[in-house]
Amino acid sequence: MRIRVQRAIEEAFREAVADGVFPDIPIPASHQVVFPKQEAFGDFASNLGLVLASRARRSPRDLANYLAQRLGANPLFDKVEVAGPGFLNLSIASIWWQKNLYTMWEAGDSYGNSDVGSGRRVQVEFVSANPTGPLHVGHGRGAAVGDSLARVLKAAGFDIEKEYYINDVGNQMKTLGSSVYLRYLEHFGREVAFPENYYQGDYIRDIALDIASKEGDRYLDVPLESCLNFFIDTAVKSISYGIHKDLREFGVHFDNWFSEKILHESGLLDRTISELQDKGYIYEENGALWFRTSDLGDEKDRVVRRSNGIFTYFASDIAYHRHKLERGYDLLVDIWGADHHGYVPRVKAAIKAQGYPEDRLRVLLVQLVNLMEGGRPAAMSTRAGEFVTLREVLDDVGRDAARFMFLTRRCDSHLDFDLELAKSQSQENPVYYVQYAHARISSVFRKAKDEGISPAEPSHIDVSLLSTPEEINLLKQLDLFPRLVADSALALEPYRISYYLTELAGQLHAYYNRHRFVSSDPDLTQARLLLAEVTRRVLRKGLGLLGVSAPERL
RNA sequence: GGGCGAUUAGCUCAGUUGGAUAGAGCGUUGGCCUCCGAAGCCAAAGGUCGGGCGUUCGAAUCGCCCAUCGCCCA
Numbered sequence: 340m341r342i343r344v345q346r347a348i349e350e351a352f353r354e355a356v357a358d359g360v361f362p363d364i365p366i367p368a369s370h371q372v373v374f375p376k377q378e379a380f381g382d383f384a385s386n387l388g389l390v391l392a393s394r395a396r397r398s399p400r401d402l403a404n405y406l407a408q409r410l411g412a413n414p415l416f417d418k419v420e421v422a423g424p425g426f427l428n429l430s431i432a433s434i435w436w437q438k439n440l441y442t443m444w445e446a447g448d449s450y451g452n453s454d455v456g457s458g459r460r461v462q463v464e465f466v467s468a469n470p471t472g473p474l475h476v477g478h479g480r481g482a483a484v485g486d487s488l489a490r491v492l493k494a495a496g497f498d499i500e501k502e503y504y505i506n507d508v509g510n511q512m513k514t515l516g517s518s519v520y521l522r523y524l525e526h527f528g529r530e531v532a533f534p535e536n537y538y539q540g541d542y543i544r545d546i547a548l549d550i551a552s553k554e555g556d557r558y559l560d561v562p563l564e565s566c567l568n569f570f571i572d573t574a575v576k577s578i579s580y581g582i583h584k585d586l587r588e589f590g591v592h593f594d595n596w597f598s599e600k601i602l603h604e605s606g607l608l609d610r611t612i613s614e615l616q617d618k619g620y621i622y623e624e625n626g627a628l629w630f631r632t633s634d635l636g637d638e639k640d641r642v643v644r645r646s647n648g649i650f651t652y653f654a655s656d657i658a659y660h661r662h663k664l665e666r667g668y669d670l671l672v673d674i675w676g677a678d679h680h681g682y683v684p685r686v687k688a689a690i691k692a693q694g695y696p697e698d699r700l701r702v703l704l705v706q707l708v709n710l711m712e713g714g715r716p717a718a719m720s721t722r723a724g725e726f727v728t729l730r731e732v733l734d735d736v737g738r739d740a741a742r743f744m745f746l747t748r749r750c751d752s753h754l755d756f757d758l759e760l761a762k763s764q765s766q767e768n769p770v771y772y773v774q775y776a777h778a779r780i781s782s783v784f785r786k787a788k789d790e791g792i793s794p795a796e797p798s799h800i801d802v803s804l805l806s807t808p809e810e811i812n813l814l815k816q817l818d819l820f821p822r823l824v825a826d827s828a829l830a831l832e833p834y835r836i837s838y839y840l841t842e843l844a845g846q847l848h849a850y851y852n853r854h855r856f857v858s859s860d861p862d863l864t865q866a867r868l869l870l871a872e873v874t875r876r877v878l879r880k881g882l883g884l885l886g887v888s889a890p891e892r893l
Numbered sequence: 894g895g896g897c898g899a900u901u902a903g904c905u906c907a908g909u910u911g912g913a914u915a916g917a918g919c920g921u922u923g924g925c926c927u928c929c930g931a932a933g934c935c936a937a938a939g940g941u942c943g944g945g946c947g948u949u950c951g952a953a954u955c956g957c958c959c960a961u962c963g964c965c966c967a
Binding site: 373375384386389399422425426638639677679680681682684704706707747748749752753754755757771775776778779782783784785787789790819822826830835838841842845848849851852855857858 | 895896909928929932934950965
């Protein structure tokens with residue numbers, strides 16, 4: 340609708356130019372058609388008079404008055420006013436909102452989709468937790484954000500791939516294997532000193548136990564060096580299985596699982612570093628290889644290969660991003676924990692050094708999750724290895740509540756996740772507020788069916804009967820949906836969907852309390868059922884973008 | 894010590910990218926079920942947008958300085 344308003348204003352402007360009243364200049368870029376905060380100011384407001392004033396050497400109000408006269412003749416508007424210093428306040432005639440309902444209906448389940456992405460390829464990489472332990476709540480938030488973002492981008496016409504990067508190389512793998520090995524020895528009654536920096540969690544014992552029951556004591560007297568790989572492989576397999584399972588139940592699916600090992604085994608890592616060396620980005624100091632990231636926006640240079648000949652994680656990340664870039668995506672989105680924010684400049688530096696524009700990569704930082712219980716910090720042991728897992732949260736509050744909670748805040752703000760609140764099927768829980776609106780509409784249709792009413796063909800329905808303020812409000816809110824999805828995709832901010840849905844649900848509830856969908860007036864009932872159906876679809880679609888279900892009953 | 898981010902109602906947070914009188918939810922207070930689900934609705938109270946200076950027709954939003962908190966790096 341905003342686009343139509345914009346066109347109408349531009350047309351009026353051109354007419355004014357043709358009349359010689361306005362100077363023949365292009366409309367300044369600072370011209371905006373906005374939604375006014377106050378309802379009394381109409382549906383849209385334009386600042387054209389204000390931004391034109393200095394060039395036209397006339398007062399803003401004069402210019403606005405002239406435009407208002409022209410626009411007043413346009414049937415799109417039923418009221419055009421000049422206000423304040425020279426704003427144009429425009430009210431859309433109800434019939435345009437009402438007729439819009441046909442368009443929304445015809446779009447069916449694709450209502451809300453757009454083509455602002457025009458098929459550009461975007462890769463979203465998220466979670467990417469090391470296979471050294473189960474996913475915890477923080478990963479859950481990253482998973483919800485990444486998956487929902489992918490859904491939103493897809494709806495906005497982008498071509499999406501979701502990827503999980505597996506750090507399955509390096510010291511942590513040795514630590515993992517050794518941890519399991521020690522627990523294995525322990526199981527058979529050996530005295531072991533379990534180092535503090537080893538993985539402490541109970542899942543390590545479980546894996547050791549599993550090995551003991553399958554393989555017996557055959558590794559009991561084998562020195563660690565000769566069986567480490569076996570313990571690593573077994574542990575990684577077991578933990579990865581758990582990660583897959585948790586993600587599946589969380590409703591998150593990845594297109595690719597990319598193993599860091601491949602970077603080493605394929606030689607891409609060596610090749611990438613030596614090419615950077617050829618380009619002069621690498622120098623040697625104290626036996627280590629350094630990357631001149633400080634020339635490319637980072638605050639200092641970074642080590643890519645230590646003096647002991649081992650590549651750093653940063654080196655792997657350079658090669659990994661090169662691999663991604665060469666796959667030809669138009670945009671890479673990385674979703675990281677906010678504690679990695681210091682990492683952004685160096686990865687961007689690596690991208691520039693390889694000849695790509697740095698904005699080819701966008702990094703979303705997901706802040707920590709504070710677990711709460713009834714308003715107080717959840718009792719969590721700070722002992723190493725004990726943390727709340729995604730699995731526990733899933734079992735405790737369920738998928739819908741968890742996903743919605745993770746998406747009610749912008750991702751770079753701290754999130755207080757209250758387990759009791761998420762569990763409570765009550766008014767305080769925003770998930771139910773939205774799902775309830777959907778269930779209520781479904782209940783209306785059940786009622787209609789009981790009364791023997793079946794929805795008519797939209798073309799036979801008189802939408803002009805939808806004239807109460809609540810109905811017009813609902814129609815306006817529904818009209819915003821495709822634009823909202825598009826904006827939320829472009830800004831990479833899926834949380835906007837949850838705000839929108841809460842608002843829409845609120846309007847539905849307000850309407851529901853005031854008016855009856857099914858009444859003794861058959862024409863009015865048909866019109867309202869059409870409105871109800873479109874609202875229901877938007878709720879369902881929006882919840883779907885968040886990965887939350889839209890039940891017919893709660 | 895340097896860097897990044899935050900600071901908006903008692904609490905948790907939005908604020909459509911510079912617009913008019915600052916917005917929700919929770920909590921508090923008071924009302925609404927003979928009728929499609931009260932898991933809901935309506936109303937009231939609650940604010941120096943951390944502080945200061947600047948940019949301009951106009952600032953919660955942009956710039957600089959300061960304060961407090963969080964994270965990262967030595």
